[in-house]
Amino acid sequence: MLRRKQFWFAIMAILPTFAIFGWVRLFPIIETLRLSMHEWNLLSKNKPFVGFQNFIELFSDNQFMDALTNTAVIAFGAMAVTIPMSMVLAAIIYHRTRSRFSGFYETAVFIPHVVSLVPAAMAWKWIFDAKLGPLNAIIMGLGGDALPWLFDPVLSVICIIFLVSWQTLGYGVLIYLVGFRNLPKSVFEAAQLDGANGFQSFLYMSVPLLKPITLYVSVVTLISGFNVYAQAYVLASDTQGAPGRQVRVLVLDMLENSFQNFRVGYAAAEAVILLSIVLLLTMIQFGLLRGKGGR
Template identity: 35%
Template sequence: MLRSGRGLLSKTIANAPYLFLTPSLLLLIIFFVIPVLAAFFMSFTDFDIYSIANLKYARFVGLKNYLNLFSDPLFWKSLLNTLYFLVVAGPLTIFVALISAIFLNSKLVRFKSLLRLSYFAPVVATLVAVSVVWRYIYDPRFGLLNYALSFVGVHARDWLSDPVWAMPAIILFAVWKNFGYTMMIFLAGLQTIPNTLYEAAEVDGAGTLQKFWKITVPMLAPTTLFVTVVTLIGYLQLFAEPFIMTGGGPMNSTLSIVLLMYREGFRYWKMGYATAIAFVLAGIILILTLIEMRIQSQGKQT
């Protein structure tokens, strides 16, 4: 009896981790796995507004949604717009954030708390509210940007209605809105670098640039990888900025993949087609993230 009791107790202790994990796993399955599987199945149907009331109206169409997607010029337009936004806004956000973090980490800077607050404020500000402010900045007649440029002889321009300049205008707004979050991560990474490394480099006669390239950049590599991946994932899901400021126009020049997905799903009620767009976007994000991590790992090996 004593041995059997000990055996039961040891089994209970061995199974304890699984018992503690069960509630979390159930929540994960209910609120993530099942919805993802349901959405994946939906992408192979013609699910629409009528199917919401009665699932019998949803017909299985196989790969039709995906085939239509890859033959849709609007999808390729939105993909190019999204990649354009990512290629320009991503490095620019990281660069501005890194420079700001280095500036705030300097011993010569005063009022650091106030500066951190001012840099991070756009991140927590309501997107709709700041969008109204930036729409006023870009206003062709009374905007502050045109007013400032008039002093250097640049003529007024309707920034958000020009197919060439609408996306750069959104990029500038997005960088201003988001760089504060990335800056705080870089700042945390900078503060983990021991000062003794910089002091030893100064003794050896290293200059500011040498210390940056030989100490700061290598020591910030893990932080940079995290920031790059998070920025890539976030900017590939571009939606709110063009939705509020331009609606995807003019001439679809600011139409992103997520905005296209929103249009198809909630304006035209082509839910099956919209979920197909969602899974293609998820595949693109996964591939680009793996490529980025592969490049970073090869850089560490060399």
Template identity: 45%
Template sequence: MQPHVKKKFRLNSSHWFCIIGLAPIIALYAYLRFIPIVKTMYISLFEWDLISTNKPFVGLDNFVTLFQSEPFLMALKNTTIIAFGILIFAVPGSLIIASMLHKGVRFKAWYEALYFLPVITPMVPVAVTWKWMLDSQHGLFNYFLSFFGVPPQAWLFDPVLAVVSVIMMTVWKTIGYNMIIFLVGMTGISKEYYEAAALDGATGVKGFRYITLPLLKPITVFVSIITLIHGYNVFSQIYILASDIQGSPGYVVRVLVYDMIENAFRYYKMGYASAEAVVLFLIVLVLTMAQLWLAKDNTTSRKGAKR
């Protein structure tokens, strides 16, 4: 046998065509994404404001001050509760709905459109509508609760209920997107798996547990991480829901993005706000790395099972 000789990779005209075609897009993406991230990390190391020309280097002092700040810690706590609250309800809920639609129901396309409609609806009108429904005096939520003898609730004034309200609204708006992703994954599962499992008596719930869930693990990981990332970036719905309460959206539910914007453009503490942005970036980075690690672990385990 002749020894295997590795062929040298050479760029041909097709490769150059792709590189030249993608170069402007990559350059624009780098200018709009990567450069601002680096600039934000740089500013976080300075006592930077929008007024003074003197911007002294302070190192990690902004980060030390950050984790000694009660408003920031409260914002981090609220954001984490909201993000994981959305995760707990949105991911299992969308998986159940996708499973029911995948089995085949009448008017399936209409149900898919109905669930996906909130996803494509802009956040501002959605938040305004929910604000009206959550009104403590004339809202629909308190109207329905009155049938069960429950007194009116201050949904947007009580800190706990305000967090619950944000979670409910965000789950309602995002569950359709997750449902579509799960439906795509279920469609890609071969029927042969279910037929083989049926011979062993694994039908219905057992088939869902031992066939659907394991094969959907990569998609479940993807949906979970995307949901968490969106949860940590929550801002618009809170800003609108609490816009008229005590004159400040951060009065009831303070979140990271709001705290960042307030420090940057209200108090002109750009260095401090940049440090908050870096912390948020690191949280998102850790969640993304967790997604890649779980997906890689799942791929490795499946290759081992095939061997």
């Protein structure tokens, strides 16, 4: 009797959340999958079924391939910068936990992560500006040639990697700090007694012991890298905001196909590809964790 009362309370209490969830998460997700197999130009009432036609077309679409390449380069580039830097930085901050500045360190490293994307991108935009920015001023001061940072397609991708890494670094440091605090102290004391110096115990003990954390941060960084949009929107449009100069990334290409070219089904197919990439990355993470026997 009591159990039945509890059951009905649980159902009634979770129902509102579950209903909202179905409405704003489950339904649009299923709709994305469905639309990716259909053709829909926004205006016409009928949405003919086209099977995998959208996907086949995507892989011969230069703009999409361009977007996919750029996005992948940005995601992996940002990860390659963020992981080693945040690990070393967290190691030093952890080592100086008792320093009276440790609060300042943590705050300063984390601020770029909490500043909203657009003001942060504005800050970097001026630094990278070819004609007015301090970066070229420094390069020229050192005797180099000014570079068209935000106009050259390769350089602007590098700029976006820089901006994304600067923002992710604080997150990485934070998670690694949690990791360092959870490491068994005794192992390190033993290593110290055996004469290992700080650098050696970092390289041969912390790095392998923190592998699960590294895996987690890598996957989170990669997934957020694949969703990059605001950074490209602000940074790589020229000062007049002409959209033609934007670095093409997946989300941008998707929105353009949907709202400018009126090809919603086609855009949904892109979304499904984005989803598959994210699922694949997550599965690799779980697979590697299980392969290592967890921790």
